[in-house]
Amino acid sequence: xxxxxxxxxxxxxxxxxxxxxxxxxxxxxxxxxxxxxxxxxxxxxxxxxxxxxxxxxxxxxxxxxxxxxxxxxxxxxxxxxxxxxxxxxxxxxxxxxxxxxxxxxxxxxx
Amino acid sequence: xxxxxxxxxxxxxxxxxxxxxxxxxxxxxxxxxxxxxxxxxxxxxxxxxxxxxxxxxxxxxxxxxxxxxxxxxxxxxxxxxxxxxxxxxxxxxxxxxxxxxxxxxxxxxxxxxxxxxxxxxxxx
Numbered sequence: 001x002x003x004x005x006x007x008x009x010x011x012x013x014x015x016x017x018x019x020x021x022x023x024x025x026x027x028x029x030x031x032x033x034x035x036x037x038x039x040x041x042x043x044x045x046x047x048x049x050x051x052x053x054x055x056x057x058x059x060x061x062x063x064x065x066x067x068x069x070x071x072x073x074x075x076x077x078x079x080x081x082x083x084x085x086x087x088x089x090x091x092x093x094x095x096x097x098x099x100x101x102x103x104x105x106x107x108x109x110x
Numbered sequence: 111x112x113x114x115x116x117x118x119x120x121x122x123x124x125x126x127x128x129x130x131x132x133x134x135x136x137x138x139x140x141x142x143x144x145x146x147x148x149x150x151x152x153x154x155x156x157x158x159x160x161x162x163x164x165x166x167x168x169x170x171x172x173x174x175x176x177x178x179x180x181x182x183x184x185x186x187x188x189x190x191x192x193x194x195x196x197x198x199x200x201x202x203x204x205x206x207x208x209x210x211x212x213x214x215x216x217x218x219x220x221x222x223x224x225x226x227x228x229x230x231x232x233x234x
Contacts, residue, residue, distance in 0.1 A: 034218030045205060045224035046155065057222060089155050093218045097169050099157035
């Protein structure tokens, strides 16, 4: 069981927006602005999409955005495209000087 | 080209040992903290260990503490993971990953560059 809780799956139609949640505790998500999000296509390495809650690395589409409220972080993808279909993982630094990942969310573009 | 290339994976019996390597190229390796992250077949990501750019600071997940050792040779641009007392639950693809913020581990780790991974299978 992962320390950070994500929905197992979400889906949306092309052009729509979806949001993936990532719930932790005050010892991780709620205690630090150190939440990151990764996209992983089948058989590929993860790709950084968001870091420090809401920052986008250069080259990542502005359709991807991140936010946090209390112990829950969120990744929003607007204007869904077929290539967005992938697994998404959140991660958070913890008070124990470790890193936790969420269990992952499978995004299906209908 | 900026890249990380893992090697050293394979089939090992329970209780055995294995050393993984991660060769870095295209960037100043010693200037960045590095981590190992693993992914069991069909499962999610699990952070394993982190090391500062100098190698002077290391951190481990509880699941591997006392069994795994992370190290680096900056003269060879290579990151290592020595894995001892391996268990079936250590079976996974092991990725090395680079923290873009610099050589200090600090807080709030994240990874902008990942290797392709190497598969470790622990089975009799």
